[in-house]
Amino acid sequence: MLVSYSSSSEDESDCFTAQRKRSNNITCQDDDDGARFCKRTKLEAVNSDKGNDQNNEVLHERKHGRLPVPDTVLHMFREEQWVDDSAKHGGRVRSFQHERGNWATYVFLPYTPDEVFLELLDEVRALAGSLDMTLTHTEEFHISLSQTVVLRHHWIQPFVESLKSSLAHIQGFPCLASRLNVYSNSERTRTFLGLEISTGHAQLTQLTKVIDRTMEEFRLSTFYQDPSFHVSLGWCVGDCADQLRSTCLPQLQNLLDNHEEGPFQLRVPCQELRCKTGNKVFSIHLH
Structure with missing residues (x-):
């Protein structure tokens, strides 16, 4: 089968x-x-x-090399808008708008106060207060040798190095001040009471000319044409120059001239310049 x-x-x-x-x-x-x-x-x-x-x-x-970015990453680098509150610093108004990466910079001669100076300053402020003029104590005492300018962060080190090179041949000298004077900032937002430098004015003028060369190198504003070098003792908000001169200045000067230890004279040893930019301070020693 x-x-x-x-x-x-x-x-x-x-x-x-x-x-x-x-x-x-x-x-x-x-x-x-x-x-x-x-x-x-x-x-x-x-x-x-x-x-x-x-x-x-x-x-x-x-x-194509593109991937979606998570929202958490996108919000990590959001830049906050700066709001300047003048009430946080005694009513002072900025000379220029704050901007990230901009550093307020100026050159000055520092003055370290002694006990006699601080006691006299308290007497000056008390007398001004009795004459209806409230003066705010200056935080740091110095002689300004430049205007306040704006530096970008990457300019700071070259700027300081240029200053040191320009000032390498300058010798130190003493400064004396005994006469009170009244000053205002460029915007007329603050008025200052200061001791005007008499002895040492010519050397300070020569010093600012050297500093101005560095300012011009970085295309920044130079110092005033006819400067009145001084050490600020106190300040008040607003344009109070006329009131301070007419009402207070004669009596305040009389207080200094008739000091118990004789006419007061402020001595400032000019041996070290300083450049302050933002929160950084650079020292430049004179010979």
Whole structure:
């Protein structure tokens, strides 16, 4: 008896054909199970398409070197706007707007007060107060040798080095002051009472000319044409120059001239210049 066997490939083909028929029959049924199956297969197809689209977008961004930046990173470097509150520093008003990277800079001769000077200063402020003129104590005593200018941060070191080179040949000298005078800033927002330098004025003038050369090198404002060098004792807000001169100055000068130890004379040893830029202070010693 002869028995005919089909090949394995024919069996697999017949089985695959039967499975396709069963699958078509199931997906085309109108019953509830068939409907749910149809919806499920469509949803899977849609999700698959969406996933492919998203993958394509990521691949496109990677191909062009661009990836989405998270919001947390974007907000890390948001620059806060500076609000200047004059009430926090005695009503003083800035000469120029604060800007990140700008450093307020000036050159000066420092003066370290002694006990006699501080006691006399208290007497001067008390007398001015009795004459309806309130003076705020100066925080640091010095003789200004430049205007306050603006330096960018990367200019600071070259600027200081230029000053040191220009002043290398300057010798130190003494300064004396005994006469009171009244001063105002350029904006007329503050009025100062100061002791005007008499002895040493010519040397200070020569010193400012040397400093001006560095200012011109960096295209900054030079010092005043006819400066009155002085040490500020106190200040008040606003333009009070006329009132201070007419009401207070004669009596305050009389206080200094009739000091118990004789006419007061302020001595400032000019051996060291300082350049203050922002919160940094650089010393330049004279020979």
